[in-house]
Amino acid sequence: LPIVAIVGRPNVGKSTLFNRLVGKKLALVDDRPGVTRDRREGDAHLLGLDFRIIDTAGYEDEDPDTLPGRMRRQTEAAVSEADVALFLVDARAGVMPLDEEIARWLRSSDTPIVLAANKAEGRAAEQGILEALALGFGDPVQLSAEHGEGVGDLFEALLPFIDREVEEEEEVDLENPFAPLKLAIVGRPNAGKSTLINRFLGQDRLITGPEAGITRDSIAIDWEWHDRNGEVRQVRLIDTAGMRKKAKVQDKLEKLSVADALRAVDFAEVVVLLLDATLGLESQDLRIADRVLEEGRALLIALNKWDVAENPSSLFNGVRKALEDGLSQVKGVPLLAVSAATGKGLDTLIEAAFETRAAWSKRVPTGELNRWFERAVEANPPPAPGGKRIKLRYVTQVKSRPPSFVIFGTRVDQLPASYERYLVNSMRRELGFGAVPVRLTLRAPKN
Numbered sequence: 001l002p003i004v005a006i007v008g009r010p011n012v013g014k015s016t017l018f019n020r021l022v023g024k025k026l027a028l029v030d031d032r033p034g035v036t037r038d039r040r041e042g043d044a045h046l047l048g049l050d051f052r053i054i055d056t057a058g059y060e061d062e063d064p065d066t067l068p069g070r071m072r073r074q075t076e077a078a079v080s081e082a083d084v085a086l087f088l089v090d091a092r093a094g095v096m097p098l099d100e101e102i103a104r105w106l107r108s109s110d111t112p113i114v115l116a117a118n119k120a121e122g123r124a125a126e127q128g129i130l131e132a133l134a135l136g137f138g139d140p141v142q143l144s145a146e147h148g149e150g151v152g153d154l155f156e157a158l159l160p161f162i163d164r165e166v167e168e169e170e171e172v173d174l175e176n177p178f179a180p181l182k183l184a185i186v187g188r189p190n191a192g193k194s195t196l197i198n199r200f201l202g203q204d205r206l207i208t209g210p211e212a213g214i215t216r217d218s219i220a221i222d223w224e225w226h227d228r229n230g231e232v233r234q235v236r237l238i239d240t241a242g243m244r245k246k247a248k249v250q251d252k253l254e255k256l257s258v259a260d261a262l263r264a265v266d267f268a269e270v271v272v273l274l275l276d277a278t279l280g281l282e283s284q285d286l287r288i289a290d291r292v293l294e295e296g297r298a299l300l301i302a303l304n305k306w307d308v309a310e311n312p313s314s315l316f317n318g319v320r321k322a323l324e325d326g327l328s329q330v331k332g333v334p335l336l337a338v339s340a341a342t343g344k345g346l347d348t349l350i351e352a353a354f355e356t357r358a359a360w361s362k363r364v365p366t367g368e369l370n371r372w373f374e375r376a377v378e379a380n381p382p383p384a385p386g387g388k389r390i391k392l393r394y395v396t397q398v399k400s401r402p403p404s405f406v407i408f409g410t411r412v413d414q415l416p417a418s419y420e421r422y423l424v425n426s427m428r429r430e431l432g433f434g435a436v437p438v439r440l441t442l443r444a445p446k447n
């Protein structure tokens with residue numbers, strides 16, 4: 001059975017919840033003296049889910065002087081065994097220093113944490129629920145163990161961690177490298193988008209020609225690519241050919257190109273910005289690139305028509321430099337030389353697109369994330385404007401695709417943008433995000 005550990009400071013309602021989940025009368029409570037003196041275990045049942053539950057409440061009547069040390073050992077032992085830890089706080093009492101202390105222990109663990117605010121019924125709980133949010137484990141599940149409220153929400157919150165099938169399904173969606181790659185190819189008219197797609201497909205499904213604006217609408221094409229190991233990988237190509245026609249008719253080329261490119265970008269995981277190597281990088285390209293990154297998509301830049309490029313190496317370096325100077329948000333966006341006409345560099349391009357998607361979809365385990373955070377803040381502590389140090393307390397990844405993080409701390413509104421960039425760049429480098437956009441939000445823990 002999957003294991004859930006209930007952790008939290010004394011009196012938040014761990015035992016009440018334990019009893020409710022295990023069933024008071026039928027409770028199969030292990031109470032082996034010596035071995036599990038500090039905790040109880042039982043088989044829990046929650047709306048059709050079965051799991052083993054560990055309650056770490058046993059130390060509560062111990063000598064208060066030795067409590068924190070014992071609690072920590074108990075909590076950590078239970079959490080390390082568990083598939084998920086249910087961290088309980090008391091919404092009426094609000095977040096206390098000991099809750100924050102426990103949150104710190106939990107943050108260094110790789111076990112997923114579900115936060116629940118107990119005693120959440122009624123208005124008296126509102127402030128406490130807000131405070132709980134600031135612990136950095138996401139929105140707390142609102143519970144009333146005593147009244148049996150919030151059971152459905154608790155079920156939903158625990159489900160991904162204790163139902164293995166659900167868990168696997170989620171991973172297939174988000175992190176499976178073999179899931180179909182949604183790839184958009186954008187670029188100015190005549191960059192070679194249609195030629196590139198035809199090349200990928202090995203057939204003339206799109207019409208290419210020297211004239212801008214032959215094909216009409218954005219289209220999606222499912223396609224199979226064979227990687228280096230001969231594995232078949234699915235690719236869904238999204239083309240934005242439509243932008244050209246409209247652009248010509250309305251003679252508002254720049255505006256429409258960007259808008260249309262972005263429409264395709266909405267459907268894509270990875271976006272390839274195709275440039276014509278004979279023309280180089282123009283401001284409109286940078287604008288498209290910037291918007292792709294702003295939309296939180298992973299970006300690759302391909303220099304097409306490499307077969308006819310003059311002075312290739314200085315051209316490549318020139319574009320590289322212009323990208324570094326021109327793209328303010330993300331440094332080191334991959335730049336690849338390709339030829340849609342000859343096929344050169346195309347396998348490398350698709351391979352890079354799959355790799356970039358993996359980084360974009362990545363979830364960093366809590367422990368690894370916090371170890372990075374401690375290193376980064378120690379190596380370069382935040383400044384102290386007006387003699388008052390800005391304190392950064394902890395970080396949490398709220399989502400992936402794109403990877404998004406919240407850092408909690410005090411006086412964070414005074415943190416210079418340069419320091420935020422330092423953190424984001426350090427995260428990219430050390431946590432393997434490469435050049436994908438990483439989102440960072442700063443929050444003060446209370447209010």
Ligand code: GDP
Pocket residue numbers: 187188189190191192193194195196207208209210211212213241244304305306307308338339340341342
């Ligand atoms: P799109 O507007 O971006 O779809 O561009 P097209 O695919 O229609 O290509 C525009 C022109 O560039 C056509 O004349 C293509 O034959 C040419 N072209 C595209 N890719 C390459 C390439 O890799 N090398 C060369 N030499 N010409 C290319």
